[in-house]
Amino acid sequence: MSEFTPTAEQVLAIDYLGHMVVTACPGSGKTEVISRKIRTLTASLPSYKGVIAISFTNKASDELRDRCKAGNLDVKGSFFGTIDKFCIGRIILPFIKHMVIISNSLEISVSRFADLSSSQQALFPDFESRLPLKTSDTAEIIGAIYHLLQDGIILLEAVGILAVHVLNTSLSCQRYIKSAYTHVFIDEYQDSGEAQHGLFLKLRDLGLIAVAVGDGDQSIYRFTGKFPEFLAELSASRSGFEAFTISVNHRCHPSIANYANRLLSQDHPLLPSTEVAIIRRHLPGSQIEIASWIANQLNATKARYQVINNRDVGILVRSENTAKLISQNIGIPHRVFFSNPFTNSTSLSSRIIESLLTYRFNTRLTAQSLISEFSPLEFTVDVRNALRIAIQLCRLCSQDEFESSTLPVILALTGKPPSEESITLLRQVFESTTHLASFAPIADNEVQILTLHKSKGLEFKIVFHLDLYDWILPRRIVLEGNWDVHYHDEQQCLNLHYVGITRARKFCCLVTSSKRFNSYNQVKNGAPSQFFARPGLDNLFG
Numbered sequence: 001m002s003e004f005t006p007t008a009e010q011v012l013a014i015d016y017l018g019h020m021v022v023t024a025c026p027g028s029g030k031t032e033v034i035s036r037k038i039r040t041l042t043a044s045l046p047s048y049k050g051v052i053a054i055s056f057t058n059k060a061s062d063e064l065r066d067r068c069k070a071g072n073l074d075v076k077g078s079f080f081g082t083i084d085k086f087c088i089g090r091i092i093l094p095f096i097k098h099m100v101i102i103s104n105s106l107e108i109s110v111s112r113f114a115d116l117s118s119s120q121q122a123l124f125p126d127f128e129s130r131l132p133l134k135t136s137d138t139a140e141i142i143g144a145i146y147h148l149l150q151d152g153i154i155l156l157e158a159v160g161i162l163a164v165h166v167l168n169t170s171l172s173c174q175r176y177i178k179s180a181y182t183h184v185f186i187d188e189y190q191d192s193g194e195a196q197h198g199l200f201l202k203l204r205d206l207g208l209i210a211v212a213v214g215d216g217d218q219s220i221y222r223f224t225g226k227f228p229e230f231l232a233e234l235s236a237s238r239s240g241f242e243a244f245t246i247s248v249n250h251r252c253h254p255s256i257a258n259y260a261n262r263l264l265s266q267d268h269p270l271l272p273s274t275e276v277a278i279i280r281r282h283l284p285g286s287q288i289e290i291a292s293w294i295a296n297q298l299n300a301t302k303a304r305y306q307v308i309n310n311r312d313v314g315i316l317v318r319s320e321n322t323a324k325l326i327s328q329n330i331g332i333p334h335r336v337f338f339s340n341p342f343t344n345s346t347s348l349s350s351r352i353i354e355s356l357l358t359y360r361f362n363t364r365l366t367a368q369s370l371i372s373e374f375s376p377l378e379f380t381v382d383v384r385n386a387l388r389i390a391i392q393l394c395r396l397c398s399q400d401e402f403e404s405s406t407l408p409v410i411l412a413l414t415g416k417p418p419s420e421e422s423i424t425l426l427r428q429v430f431e432s433t434t435h436l437a438s439f440a441p442i443a444d445n446e447v448q449i450l451t452l453h454k455s456k457g458l459e460f461k462i463v464f465h466l467d468l469y470d471w472i473l474p475r476r477i478v479l480e481g482n483w484d485v486h487y488h489d490e491q492q493c494l495n496l497h498y499v500g501i502t503r504a505r506k507f508c509c510l511v512t513s514s515k516r517f518n519s520y521n522q523v524k525n526g527a528p529s530q531f532f533a534r535p536g537l538d539n540l541f542g
């Protein structure tokens with residue numbers, strides 16, 4: 001836990017005991033407020049109870065869990081994870097069998113609509129025009145969703161509405177939720193979809209204390225049906241939620257905060273700052289030259305800003321293609337947050353094996369955290385102890401023994417042996433040193449390369465913000481027969497740029513180059529982003 005004293009605004013939010021919504025600017029301590037609340041709350045809970053803490057990404061969720069558990073604090077039966085993980089693991093899988101007859105020999109997996117067979121797709125006429133699905137769609141498509149479940153498939157796009165449906169319909173699910181959890185926290189509420197919002201309100205109606213935290217200016221997922229309007233709805237008067245605002249950015253150097261604030265509002269008052277810690281650099285060449293340039297001047301930058309470890313440096317990009325180019329050309333230890341063979345697999349045994357791999361390499365994780373993740377219902381003490389030992393063996397065994405060591409764990413958690421697919425994926429991971437390395441915790445000497453979307457909720461002492469090109473950020477689109485400049489949701493692109501800059505604590509470098517590779521590896525002119533020309537930014541950068 002951080003040593004600082006919370007501000008008066010933070011104290012009000014930490015101490016409030018009822019339903020609440022916290023809106024706050026970047027770096028204002030939202031994650032701190034949530035973790036301090038969870039630490040205080042869980043201290044007085046019995047071991048079988050906990051809170052539900054939902055973050056937007058696994059990385060943000062790990063960060064929150066680590067902050068809550070700092071100093072070996074016991075967070076009891078709390079859930080930390082993403083909304084899909086919660087819906088699937090805690091609501092759908094344990095309780096759907098009370099509602100649909102599903103053969104015990106079937107392994108249930110999660111599948112996207114696009115990956116269904118054509119006869120399965122035909123169950124959902126006009127499916128794509130309904131996306132994102134809303135709870136009001138449930139009545140019409142629940143029959144088709146049940147049909148798929150009988151084939152062992154949970155439709156990914158319907159996870160949210162299915163969870164709300166199970167929660168509304170299954171009394172045993174309601175009893176379980178009420179007995180296992182006292183509070184629900186949802187971070188990054190500005191990126192909530194309608195089903196998630198419905199679930200949150202339903203959990204409140206069941207008697208859990210509901211806490212939403214977010215920032216409308218960091219809304220960056222509108223394209224997937226996630227809207228800041230739900231956060232605004234909770235913040236409105238008479239919503240039943242007490243509204244709190246936290247307004248001081250503790251993360252960014254004041255000159256970085258000034259630049260970010262002026263991006264959104266050209267007249268935003270400026271914080272006093274004696275130094276400018278945000279610069280623009282336009283380099284000859286493409287992303288390849290940018291990679292070498294970053295590598296060459298990294299040590300000097302770290303020394304200047306008294307940063308010791310490379311892991312405190314984030315290189316933020318708009319596209320995976322740029323991430324790949326930087327990774328291939330930077331020539332210093334780094335970690336790219338790419339997908340691994342398990343990323344697109346949603347079967348339960350794949351998710352367990354992936355978690356066992358993470359557990360094997362990350363010694364800060366406990367066997368209990370894995371049990372809590374995958375077994376929503378209570379085991380007897382004997383079964384739990386045997387399972388804990390089986391999980392621990394997956395860390396202690398040799399690489400050759402890992403595959404067989406996962407067997408008893410998967411059997412205990414699912415009642416079935418692992419699927420063939422999950423074993424194939426595991427073998428693919430072991431065949432690739434890059435994939436294997438991605439399961440280890442970040443080493444101190446590794447620079448982190450990730451997309452702007454994935455950087456949400458994270459912070460770095462030094463940030464290199466790339467991909468600030470015309471066409472890329474803001475994303476430009478061509479309208480047939482019209483040569484004017486048109487953007488695809490300029491406000492969301494601006495929010496994305498704002499999120500990127502506000503990840504930086506001490507120094508932020510906005511980098512462009514005269515050329516750029518596009519996703520087809522064609523070289524294009526690298527004209528600078530239109531965001532550089534926004535009013536109000538003059539003299540705010542070096």
Ligand SMILES: Nc1ncnc2c1ncn2[C@@H]1O[C@H](COP(=O)(O)OP(=O)(O)OP(=O)(O)O)[C@@H](O)[C@H]1O
Pocket residue numbers: 002004005006007010024025026027028029030031032033215250251456457458459502
């Ligand atoms: N009262 C405070 N005094 C000093 N530092 C603080 C205070 N509150 C938070 N911080 C620090 O500010 C930084 C940002 O906090 P945190 O990550 O909780 O912000 P956040 O609101 O979740 O950010 P974002 O929404 O941008 O992801 C952290 O390094 C945290 O330790």
